[in-house]
Amino acid sequence: MSIVFFEDTSWKxxxxxxxxxxxxxxxxxxxxxFEHFDLKSPKFLTxxxxxxxxxxxxxxxxxxxxxxxxxxxxxxxxxxPLRSFLEKWNRKxxxxxxxxxxxxxxxxxxxxxxxxxxxxxHDKSIKKNKMNTEIINVDNLEKIGTLYTWxxxxxxxxKDILFYQLKxxxxxxxxxxxxxxxxxxxxxxxxxxxxGTILNTNDGGIYIGPHSVIHQSSINxxxxxxxxxxxxxxxxxxxxxxxxxxxxxxxxxxSIILDFTNKSHLGYLGHSYVGEWVNxxxxxxTSDLKMTYGTISxxxxxxxxxxxxxxxxxxxxxxVKTSIGTNIYSxxxxxxxxxxxxxxxxxxxxxxxxxxxxxxxxxxxxxxLAINFQKRMMSRRNVSMSLPYERMxxxxxxxTSNERKMDAIGPKRFTL
Numbered sequence: 001m002s003i004v005f006f007e008d009t010s011w012k013x014x015x016x017x018x019x020x021x022x023x024x025x026x027x028x029x030x031x032x033x034f035e036h037f038d039l040k041s042p043k044f045l046t047x048x049x050x051x052x053x054x055x056x057x058x059x060x061x062x063x064x065x066x067x068x069x070x071x072x073x074x075x076x077x078x079x080x081p082l083r084s085f086l087e088k089w090n091r092k093x094x095x096x097x098x099x100x101x102x103x104x105x106x107x108x109x110x111x112x113x114x115x116x117x118x119x120x121x122h123d124k125s126i127k128k129n130k131m132n133t134e135i136i137n138v139d140n141l142e143k144i145g146t147l148y149t150w151x152x153x154x155x156x157x158x159k160d161i162l163f164y165q166l167k168x169x170x171x172x173x174x175x176x177x178x179x180x181x182x183x184x185x186x187x188x189x190x191x192x193x194x195x196g197t198i199l200n201t202n203d204g205g206i207y208i209g210p211h212s213v214i215h216q217s218s219i220n221x222x223x224x225x226x227x228x229x230x231x232x233x234x235x236x237x238x239x240x241x242x243x244x245x246x247x248x249x250x251x252x253x254x255s256i257i258l259d260f261t262n263k264s265h266l267g268y269l270g271h272s273y274v275g276e277w278v279n280x281x282x283x284x285x286t287s288d289l290k291m292t293y294g295t296i297s298x299x300x301x302x303x304x305x306x307x308x309x310x311x312x313x314x315x316x317x318x319x320v321k322t323s324i325g326t327n328i329y330s331x332x333x334x335x336x337x338x339x340x341x342x343x344x345x346x347x348x349x350x351x352x353x354x355x356x357x358x359x360x361x362x363x364x365x366x367x368x369l370a371i372n373f374q375k376r377m378m379s380r381r382n383v384s385m386s387l388p389y390e391r392m393x394x395x396x397x398x399x400t401s402n403e404r405k406m407d408a409i410g411p412k413r414f415t416l
Contacts, residue, residue: 002069005034006045006120007077008102013300014151016317016335016350017275019396020308022054023077027256028154029161030207030224036080043072045120048150052388058264064121068110079104081145096135099147100171109133132308151315152298152307155271158254159204166205183221188212194233198260209244232264241359245278245381246413253288255313272313275320275336277377284326288313299347308333317350319374328359335403336396338371345359349403350396353414364404364411 007023017026024034024044034042043062046054055063072339073090081104089095089105096106108116112131119126128135141147146155154161168184177193179185181201184291187193188210196216199206204222208214212225215233215399225231225242232249240252243259250263253270257263261274265282272286288311290296297304297314317336320395328344335350340359351365371393375385404410 002038002043002072003034003040004043004045004066004072004074004118005077006074007047009123009125010078010119010149011047011104013149016333017151017273017315018283018348019391019400020050020053020275020318021057022233024153025054025057027241027243027258028080028148029158029165029256030105031165033077033080035073041134044181045074045117047123048121049392049399051121053392056386056388063120064117066117068113070107070109072107073105073111074106074108074116076102076104076147078148079145080147081105082143085144090133094133095130096131096133099139099141100133101128102147103128104134104145104147106131126216131143136299150298150300150305150307151273152309152312154256154273155254156307156310157311157378158241158256159222162224162239163204164242166222166224167206168205170206181221188227204239212274226259254311258318260378260383270313271311272315272318273319277319277323277374278316279377280316281322281324281326283324284322284328286313287327288332299333319370319377321373335400336367337366337374349407352402352404352407352409355416356416358416360416361412361414362407362409363414364409366411370397402405 005024008030011018013021025032035056041061043053043066051064084167093377094107094109097104111283115130138144145269166184169185170184173179176195179199184205185201186207191208191212193214194216197214198218200220206219206221207224209225209227217231217235218411220238223237224239226244228244229242229246231264235249235252238253241256242248243257245260246257246263247264248264250267255269255272257274258276260276261278263280267284268286269286293310293351295306295308297306315333319337320334321339323341326340334340334348338348338352338354339349340348340354344357351366353363355362371390378385
């Protein structure tokens with residue numbers, strides 16, 4: 001048996017994060033959905049334009065080009081079944097488990113596999129009534145697993161998610177470190193932590209990966225810091241995940257920061273989700289609380305949806321850049337590869353130089369410039385842009401053109 005992770009059209013709820021990665025590659029706490037299963041060779045079904053970059057992320061796995069196997073179990077990318085539930089249904093020959101209109105898990109005959117495959121690859125809605133197999137509708141997710149429906153789910157539940165994920169055996173702690181609390185602590189032997197750093201595990205474990213450098217700072221668990229990352233002096237990090245090869249400074253609270261991202265200077269990032277290859281300028285601040293203490297709403301497609309939480313910051317797509325002194329209001333999204341200045345009161349489409357915050361026009365970013373900017377940033381980490389990545393950037397530029405048209409943003413010279 002192999003597990004096949006597939007994504008459905010709900011990926012649109014998670015833009016801009018899901019523009020540049022499949023849903024099964026989005027971090028939920030410190031792990032993606034397939035990483036929860038610790039599988040050696042899962043299979044993946046994703047949108048066709050993401051096939052090549054997904055294959056680069058998973059060189060030893062099959063992406064899209066999979067053949068039918070009647071033993072395979074298909075799992076929705078944002079559904080994490082309880083192990084007992086998965087084992088129970090693994091004994092069944094064919095089944096289709098749904099929650100409302102969403103397919104959570106299935107074992108399919110060949111014709112249904114072909115329908116699912118075509119729907120995912122060509123980004124079409126998957127209709128359960130198109131598959132005339134045993135359908136089990138569940139109405140209580142608590143008994144079978146966890147389903148993530150909205151992007152703020154990752155933030156709202158982050159502390160509990162990280163607390164659960166960071167349960168591991170304590171490793172020997174280097175001498176001279178001040179450790180508070182009795183939750184797990186792992187400090188890789190190749191990492192370096194400066195004297196005066198406080199590691200507080202009272203509320204959850206702390207993981208510090210290989211070759212990381214932690215200058216004198218306060219780290220308050222649960223926190224996971226990836227390999228080759230640097231935490232600048234006098235930083236405060238609470239309840240957060242930081243990916244590999246990041247440069248982090250200032251105050252980080254209840255946030256997820258993906259690989260190769262810079263936030264090296266003073267400023268506040270709270271209850272936010274930050275993509276890869278983002279550069280957050282000095283004194284950038286994300287608001288994560290209204291002055292009224294009311295709940296925060298987020299635009300999903302053409303609808304404004306109440307996130308039912310009064311603590312929520314911003315969502316940054318990959319390759320975003322913020323200027324020094326940028327202030328971003330709560331519940332906003334900044335699109336892929338956009339550059340923002342000043343005070344941000346509205347969502348920012350992808351591939352935009354956003355000047356409204358400093359009293360100038362918003363303009364469409366030239367795609368060739370966006371690619372050149374990204375190549376420069378990658379070179380600073382000794383990474384070369386792959387052809388699939390460059391093609392993905394160009395495809396996304398075309399895909400997101402309507403976002404810019406709706407905001408009357410077109411190509412012209414950006415002036416300060």
